[in-house]
Each structure stands twice: as structure tokens, then as C-alpha cells.
Amino acid sequence: MNIKDDTLYILVEGEPNSPEVESFGRLLSADINIVNYEFIEIGGSSNFNTVAKLIYNKVKNRKSSIHKVIPVLAIADRDFRKYSSDNNITDNLLIERNKAKVIYWERHEWENFLLDELDVITSFLNRLPDKSLNNKPAKQVIAHITEEFINDFLLQYFQSQVQIEFIECIRFRFLHSDKLYPKLEAPKGITGIDDLRKWYISQIDEQSQQSKNKIESCVAIFDQVLEEYNWRNWIEDPQSLLLEDGKQYFRGKEAFANLLNHLSNEFKIYHLNENRLKERILRDLENHKESILVTQINKMLSPYLEQAKEILE
Missing domain, CATH: 3.40.50 (Rossmann fold)
Incomplete structure (x- = not known):
């Protein structure tokens, strides 16, 4: 170097x-x-x-x-x-x-910031030729990809991800609380704060092989996170999550990939590379x-x- x-x-x-x-x-x-x-x-x-x-x-x-x-x-x-x-x-x-x-x-x-660059995204995607696989002549994608359409999808996406994001937040905090701890296994088929707390306690009892005092100190992580931002209300009522909350606190990389996949399926945009779209957005942002x-x-x-x-x- x-x-x-x-x-x-x-x-x-x-x-x-x-x-x-x-x-x-x-x-x-x-x-x-x-x-x-x-x-x-x-x-x-x-x-x-x-x-x-x-x-x-x-x-x-x-x-x-x-x-x-x-x-x-x-x-x-x-x-x-x-x-x-x-x-x-x-x-x-x-x-x-x-x-x-x-x-x-x-x-x-x-990537969370890309979710606000909707004018660049819609302008680029609406100019793409139709790459459907029916061998018909290329044509312009119908200019129906609007900022409102994208925001509606993102809001529904974030609201559907509330519990998943909360679990990932708990797993992240637990992992970073002590490097000796293993990762928590993500739960399946549970809903609600009470069940989430039971999952968390069972996980630290099973996986942390630490002293009882350390286990008890880790129990507090769950409730500490629950009271941050607005997690409790979001879990109890996902519809209370605002779009700006999702853009701020939830995983933007996954949201961007899901948005791209949804747009590709909805508007028949085939072979659209995620990195290509990111490069185009960043290039346009120079001005x-x-x-x-x-x-x-x-x-x-x-x-x-x-x-x-x-x-x-």
C-alpha cells in the first residue's frame, strides 16, 4: 500500500x-x-x-x-x-x-439514503426498454413507476417487517454485548411481545454458557431495546410505523433489494442489475x-x- x-x-x-x-x-x-x-x-x-x-x-x-x-x-x-x-x-x-x-x-x-432518491430512480427506470422474454420489439416501459407507487410499497414493506427487524436488533445487541456470546437463533412462527420475550430468555439460557449474573444482565437487553425509538408500539400496531421511521432505523439494503425485485416483477423489467441501478443513482446525484x-x-x-x-x- x-x-x-x-x-x-x-x-x-x-x-x-x-x-x-x-x-x-x-x-x-x-x-x-x-x-x-x-x-x-x-x-x-x-x-x-x-x-x-x-x-x-x-x-x-x-x-x-x-x-x-x-x-x-x-x-x-x-x-x-x-x-x-x-x-x-x-x-x-x-x-x-x-x-x-x-x-x-x-x-x-x-442504502437507506437511496430510498429517498425517488426522482432519480423513477426517471431511470421509466426510460428502460421493455426486456420481456417474448421476443417482441423493444419498447419503452409504460411510465407508471411513480414516487407515490414506490413510497406505498416501502411503507407496506416496512410495516410487514417490524417484528423481523426487532428480532434482528435484539440479536445484534446481544452479539455486541459480549464477544464470547454466540449468535441467537432467529425464532419462527411467533408473534407478539410476550412470545418474543420468551424466545429471548430461552435463547440466552440455552446458548450463553455464562454465569447466572451475566445471563440476568443480558435479560435487560430485551426491555431496553423495546423502549427505544417506538418498538413497542410498532410491534403491537405495525400500522403505526411511519415511512420515515422505516427509512431511518430498518435495514436499507434489504429494503432496496425488495423494492427493485417488486418493480422488476410489476413492470416487467428483466435483467436489471442492482449494482447497475446503484451506480446510476450515485452518478446522477453528482449534480x-x-x-x-x-x-x-x-x-x-x-x-x-x-x-x-x-x-x-
């Missing part, structure tokens, strides 16, 4: 050739992206500190290095973490410990500075790019 002193390195969760990594830099405001920066795909977040250490070891003895002052940055999915979760370690201490400064998306993951995703990326990175610019002046 060729590390340059004047470059700000930003680690991103993603596989090689992921559509978002190359695009994120192009979405940054023109008045701050004069600083050299590089996004690096590192797979999962467990690799953040390993890669960060490699970068620090290359530059930590060079007085002119940006990373003598600014930590290696890492953009991570918020997942089911508490919204208020922050990295409270000082930048100097992170650099001293060769660790990355983790910045979380304000929504579950970056949409009012985009929520563009605003989010600039909000996350602008303070560090401004600081880097001052360091290099």
Missing part, C-alpha cells in the same frame, strides 16, 4: 468494486475536495483498525503527514446501534493507539447537491477535509 503524507485516508465497509466507494468522493462539495483523499474498501468493519495501523506505520514518523493530526477515518453502518452511540475517544489517543476514528451513517446503512445522501456525506467528512486543508497550508 503506497501511503502519501498529504492524503486523508477514509476506510469504507464494502467489497472490491462496490459501486459506492468510487462515487462518494465525487459527491463531496467542490470547495473542500481540493484536499487529497482516498477511499479504501476493507470488507467488514472488523478490519478498520488493522488497515488503520498499516497506514499509521507508514506515516507516523513524518511531520508533514495529515495523519499526525487527523485519525484515519472509517465510515461504518450504524446497524442497530443506539442512535446516540458515538466515538468518545480523542483524536490524539486514537492516533497514539493506531486506531481508526469510526463515523457512523445517521441511518441504518448507506443533485440537494440530495439527502450528498448532504450526509458532506456532513460526515467536511470537518476533517477542512482541517486537513488547514494543516497543509
Whole structure:
């Protein structure tokens, strides 16, 4: 890895050739992206500190290095973490410990923001030729894909997923409460808060092989999560879930994939690649500075790019 002193390195969760990594830099405001920066795909977040250490070891003895002052940055999915979760370690201490400064998306993951780019999605899909398999001449898809249609589907989808998302939230919190714990097995065929609590207690009794005190401390996770956001009301009445709640707290990657599958089936759009659509949205957003995703990326990175610019002046 060729590390340059004047470059700000930003680690991103993603596989090689992921559509978002190359695009994120192009979405940054023109008045701050004069600083050299590089996004690096590192797979999962467990690799953040390993890669960060490699970068620090290359530059930590060079007085002119940006990373003598600014930590290696890492953009991570918020997942089911508490919204208020922050990295409270000082930048100097992170650099001293060769660790990355983790910045979380304000929504579950970056795909959640794509669910607000409906004008770009509808414009692109309505221009696609009909690729049905009946060998008839290609024609334009009937322009019936509207933002209202997509929002109606997303609302119904999120409301149908309330209990599934709650279970995934519980499993996530349990797994991250102690690395020694195994994953909880997802339940099947149960509904309602009482049954969910019984499932949870039976799982920690069966799988955690920890002391009774630790088991009892984990029991509290269920009720703690239940009272966060509006989970209790959502489980008791899924119709109370608002569309914006789903976009904010539920898994956007799964929602985007289900939306694409629904549109493909409903409007006979065949062979539409998910990454292709993501690439097109991101490319179009380069000229949409009012985009929520563009605003989010600039909000996350602008303070560090401004600081880097001052360091290099």
C-alpha cells in the first residue's frame, strides 16, 4: 500500500468494486475536495483498525503527514446501534493507539439514503426498454413507476417487517454485548411481545454458557431495546410505523433489494442489475447537491477535509 503524507485516508465497509466507494468522493462539495483523499474498501468493519495501523506505520514518523493530526477515518453502518452511540475517544489517543476514528451513517446503512432518491430512480427506470422474454420489439416501459407507487410499497414493506427487524436488533445487541456470546437463533412462527420475550430468555439460557449474573444482565437487553425509538408500539400496531421511521432505523439494503425485485416483477423489467441501478443513482446525484445522501456525506467528512486543508497550508 503506497501511503502519501498529504492524503486523508477514509476506510469504507464494502467489497472490491462496490459501486459506492468510487462515487462518494465525487459527491463531496467542490470547495473542500481540493484536499487529497482516498477511499479504501476493507470488507467488514472488523478490519478498520488493522488497515488503520498499516497506514499509521507508514506515516507516523513524518511531520508533514495529515495523519499526525487527523485519525484515519472509517465510515461504518450504524446497524442497530443506539442512535446516540458515538466515538468518545480523542483524536490524539486514537492516533497514539493506531486506531481508526469510526463515523457512523445517521441511518441504518448507506442504502437507506437511496430510498429517498425517488426522482432519480423513477426517471431511470421509466426510460428502460421493455426486456420481456417474448421476443417482441423493444419498447419503452409504460411510465407508471411513480414516487407515490414506490413510497406505498416501502411503507407496506416496512410495516410487514417490524417484528423481523426487532428480532434482528435484539440479536445484534446481544452479539455486541459480549464477544464470547454466540449468535441467537432467529425464532419462527411467533408473534407478539410476550412470545418474543420468551424466545429471548430461552435463547440466552440455552446458548450463553455464562454465569447466572451475566445471563440476568443480558435479560435487560430485551426491555431496553423495546423502549427505544417506538418498538413497542410498532410491534403491537405495525400500522403505526411511519415511512420515515422505516427509512431511518430498518435495514436499507434489504429494503432496496425488495423494492427493485417488486418493480422488476410489476413492470416487467428483466435483467436489471442492482449494482447497475446503484451506480446510476450515485452518478446522477453528482449534480443533485440537494440530495439527502450528498448532504450526509458532506456532513460526515467536511470537518476533517477542512482541517486537513488547514494543516497543509
